[in-house]
Amino acid sequence: MHELxxxxxxxxxxxxxxxxxxxxxxxxxxxxxxLRVGALASVIPESLEFCWxxxxxxxxxxxxxxxxxxxxxxxxCESCGQDAELQGVQSFRCPRCGEPCSDMRQGRELEIExxxxxxxxxxA
Amino acid sequence: xxxxxxxxxxxxxxxxxxxxxxxxxxxxTAGVLVLxxxxxxxxxKTAFLEWTLRELKARGARVAALVGDLExxxxxxxxxxxxxxVRQINTHGICHLDAEMIGKHLDGWPEVxxxxxxxxxxxxxxxxxxxxxxxxxERIRVALLSVTEGEDKPLKYPTLxxxxxxxxxxKMDIAEACSFDRELALRNINExxxxxxxxxxxxxxxxxxxxxxxxxxxxxxxx
Numbered sequence: 001m002h003e004l005x006x007x008x009x010x011x012x013x014x015x016x017x018x019x020x021x022x023x024x025x026x027x028x029x030x031x032x033x034x035l036r037v038g039a040l041a042s043v044i045p046e047s048l049e050f051c052w053x054x055x056x057x058x059x060x061x062x063x064x065x066x067x068x069x070x071x072x073x074x075x076x077c078e079s080c081g082q083d084a085e086l087q088g089v090q091s092f093r094c095p096r097c098g099e100p101c102s103d104m105r106q107g108r109e110l111e112i113e114x115x116x117x118x119x120x121x122x123x124a
Numbered sequence: 125x126x127x128x129x130x131x132x133x134x135x136x137x138x139x140x141x142x143x144x145x146x147x148x149x150x151x152x153t154a155g156v157l158v159l160x161x162x163x164x165x166x167x168x169k170t171a172f173l174e175w176t177l178r179e180l181k182a183r184g185a186r187v188a189a190l191v192g193d194l195e196x197x198x199x200x201x202x203x204x205x206x207x208x209x210v211r212q213i214n215t216h217g218i219c220h221l222d223a224e225m226i227g228k229h230l231d232g233w234p235e236v237x238x239x240x241x242x243x244x245x246x247x248x249x250x251x252x253x254x255x256x257x258x259x260x261x262e263r264i265r266v267a268l269l270s271v272t273e274g275e276d277k278p279l280k281y282p283t284l285x286x287x288x289x290x291x292x293x294x295k296m297d298i299a300e301a302c303s304f305d306r307e308l309a310l311r312n313i314n315e316x317x318x319x320x321x322x323x324x325x326x327x328x329x330x331x332x333x334x335x336x337x338x339x340x341x342x343x344x345x346x347x
Binding site for chain 1: 125126127128129130131132133134135136137138139218219220253254256257279282283286287314315316317318319320
């Protein structure tokens with residue numbers, strides 16, 4: 001439901017990052033933005049994509065692709081002493097031994113992983 | 125065309141997280157226990173908080189509340205009847221409170237300084253989705269669920285229940301009339317957040333509220 005504000009924040013962050021790059025990259029265009037989104041981040045990739053075109057219009061991100069890398073929840077099981085990946089978000093139990101696990105190691109991520117930029121013609 | 129990849133590894137909510145970290149530090153310095161109450165609209169957050177503010181105040185605690193709603197100051201007026209300082213935050217369409225809103229409303233609040241408080245309650249906008257992503261710097265996040273909502277709410281909204289530190293079931297006085305399956309609700313909460321403290325309460329009859337107050341006092345004492 002708050003995907004519009006998330007997309008606005010992504011576009012702002014990427015635009016700021018471009019501005020902070022060395023001079024040669026000032027006119028760069030963004031081709032792709034890759035996100036890491038945990039299964040428990042409450043974010044729907046389709047909703048992000050829906051806002052993407054509108055929010056990025058008129059910025060260096062206009063026309064860019066949004067790639068969402070969805071991460072499953074990983075918990076640490078005390079009984080097994082190991083991390084385990086959960087198949088869904090309906091039960092926080094170790095898939096190996098069935099013990100409840102409250103120690104979460106992955107699943108709430110909401111971050112910009114990387115951007116691919118086009119620097120245009122390289123000046124000699 | 126020369127293309128290259130630039131690694132960012134930057135949190136999308138970094139700005140909010142940084143502001144929340146600043147708030148958390150100022151709450152800690154002031155020695156105030158801050159709680160963020162989250163539920164659907166209609167769960168009874170305001171009634172629960174009315175009771176809590178009134179009782180804490182009667183027992184000599186220094187309490188205040190910030191309350192978020194899209195529009196109106198109805199909830200602030202209800203809560204202010206407890207005699208505690210209360211400030212309304214109107215988000216005008218935004219579906220959650222964020223750290224910036226909290227910071228702004230704490231600044232320039234003439235009746236309240238953090239150092240003069242034992243407890244600060246933040247009643248979030250009624251929504252089970254978006255508030256779970258926004259850290260307000262709180263020590264304790266409370267997820268509330270009423271007996272009228274269905275025992276599977278924790279399974280439907282796992283993000284909130286998983287990120288909560290305590291769960292409160294409200295309106296226990298009408299549990300029977302609603303055919304509320306208590307065992308199932310407790311089991312579902314525990315599936316999503318194993319081991320979480322759960323309070324079964326009614327702000328109308330006061331059932332379960334003494335346990336809740338004891339929990340607050342203990343958490344305040346542990347600061």
